[in-house]
Amino acid sequence: MRIKRIEADNITEAMRELRRELGEGALILHTKPLPPRGVAGWFKSPRVEILGAVDEPELVANQIQRAAGPTSGRAAGMATPTQPTADADSPFAAIAQAQFVAASRIAEAAVSTSSPAPGTKTKKGKKSKAAEPADPQRQAVAARLAKFRAANPAIPIANDDARSGASVTVPPARGAEIAARDRQFDDALLGVTFAGGEFQKAGRRARRIAFVGPTGAGKTTTLAKLAAKAQLEYGRRVGLITIDTYRIGAVPQLAAYADILGVPLEVAHTPEDLSHALARLGDRDVVFIDTVGRSPLGDGVDGLVPFLATAAADEVHLVLSATTRPSDSLRAARAFARLAPNRLVMTKIDETDDHTGVAAIARGIGLPLTWLGIGQEVPDDIEEASAERLGTLLAASMA
Numbered sequence: 002m003r004i005k006r007i008e009a010d011n012i013t014e015a016m017r018e019l020r021r022e023l024g025e026g027a028l029i030l031h032t033k034p035l036p037p038r039g040v041a042g043w044f045k046s047p048r049v050e051i052l053g054a055v056d057e058p059e060l061v062a063n064q065i066q067r068a069a070g071p072t073s074g075r076a077a078g079m080a081t082p083t084q085p086t087a088d089a090d091s092p093f094a095a096i097a098q099a100q101f102v103a104a105s106r107i108a109e110a111a112v113s114t115s116s117p118a119p120g121t122k123t124k125k126g127k128k129s130k131a132a133e134p135a136d137p138q139r140q141a142v143a144a145r146l147a148k149f150r151a152a153n154p155a156i157p158i159a160n161d162d163a164r165s166g167a168s169v170t171v172p173p174a175r176g177a178e179i180a181a182r183d184r185q186f187d188d189a190l191l192g193v194t195f196a197g198g199e200f201q202k203a204g205r206r207a208r209r210i211a212f213v214g215p216t217g218a219g220k221t222t223t224l225a226k227l228a229a230k231a232q233l234e235y236g237r238r239v240g241l242i243t244i245d246t247y248r249i250g251a252v253p254q255l256a257a258y259a260d261i262l263g264v265p266l267e268v269a270h271t272p273e274d275l276s277h278a279l280a281r282l283g284d285r286d287v288v289f290i291d292t293v294g295r296s297p298l299g300d301g302v303d304g305l306v307p308f309l310a311t312a313a314a315d316e317v318h319l320v321l322s323a324t325t326r327p328s329d330s331l332r333a334a335r336a337f338a339r340l341a342p343n344r345l346v347m348t349k350i351d352e353t354d355d356h357t358g359v360a361a362i363a364r365g366i367g368l369p370l371t372w373l374g375i376g377q378e379v380p381d382d383i384e385e386a387s388a389e390r391l392g393t394l395l396a397a398s399m400a
Contacts, residue, residue: 004054008035015051023055033197034235193360195386196344196369207240207285211312213305213340214320215333216294219348219374221251223320224289225258227372229380231287232262240282241266244275244308245293255291258379272311279312290314297329297336309340318344319368327358327365334366347386348374356394 005022009015019027035048210227212220224241231237241259243266245251252268259266265285267278275290282288290312295301309317319342321330334342345368347359363370373390376382384390 019053027053192364194369207288209314210316211290211314212318218320218322220320226380226383228289237286239264240285240288242278243291244269272307275311297333317342318346320346322349324349327361330362344371346372350375356398
């Protein structure tokens with residue numbers, strides 16, 4: 002898997018350059034606008050960045066092979082990844098093993114889809130068919146692993162003993178523990194999908210982004226952070242709407258954020274109010290909609306259904322706390338499913354040192370993970386979710 006990052010003045014130029022570098026089979030992994038740099042940048046159109054990849058399974062396998070040591074060939078032109086023999090006490094042992102497992106799977110897939118060896122007969126003497134196109138899902142998984150490895154160069158570097166030919170003896174009990182962590186890491190990371198922010202998308206009407214979730218999850222704070230990001234980093238014209246008229250201090254809290262940002266705030270008590278508010282904010286690029294928190298154990302979520310139907314939001318983010326037990330978060334997700342969320346935000350990442358639950362929740366719910374709340378500071382304490390970031394959190398949790 003070869004990965005290439007391209008910067009250009011617009012998406013058309015970026016795509017043209019990516020295809021020139023990687024070919025027509027390039028897979029687009031991520032796109033985002035680049036904020037202007039310096040005072041001079043204020044007078045220029047924002048540039049764009051795209052991250053692309055092309056399926057080269059042997060590249061990932063060979064990278065890990067070089068880090069772990071010499072290997073024997075599995076097939077012509079394909080090397081077999083060697084299992085890393087990192088120090089048993091290394092906090093990166095689980096990651097190295099997970100990469101070995103993933104690379105092995107990729108290498109096997111490449112061999113299984115390659116053309117028959119020379120001299121192999123085919124039915125009726127016809128030439129064998131060309132290999133099937135690479136599976137896009139496999140491409141994405143391999144790309145995420147390669148990106149994670151590139152973002153964590155300490156992983157192969159820690160394997161000095163393996164590169165020098167020395168062997169490390171791992172006690173059976175310790176080996177079983179490492180193997181269990183390896184499987185846990187592999188399953189957790191590869192089972193999660195991601196979706197970045199889409200503030201830059203333009204349409205005939207304002208892009209509507211709603212936030213739903215249980216009480217205390219951090220919906221209002223998350224909304225304020227993203228509203229600030231949309232306006233300050235992406236240059237979007239922002240509008241705010243709240244239907245949280247029940248919680249004491251909810252409206253004044255959001256009003257304070259709106260005042261700081263200098264953006265309009267509308268308060269909607271009924272679905273009809275919400276419809277009028279959306280019309281008044283029709284000239285905005287992005288409208289963020291805050292909702293009242295509801296317990297997943299009662300029927301309070303039902304009261305939000307007509308509001309969400311009126312909102313017709315492009316994005317409905319389910320906001321959950323990383324400090325909540327995964328079983329309770331999954332129960333909340335089932336309760337809020339009637340609001341048709343299509344994104345997941347995990348907050349309070351900074352309030353726990355065990356992030357395996359974050360991966361378990363994202364995988365169990367099946368929604369793409371978009372943002373990670375890492376503190377209470379507005380607008381700084383929020384990060385775009387990615388395989389690299391989640392992998393780092395998982396590695397720290399399993400160390």
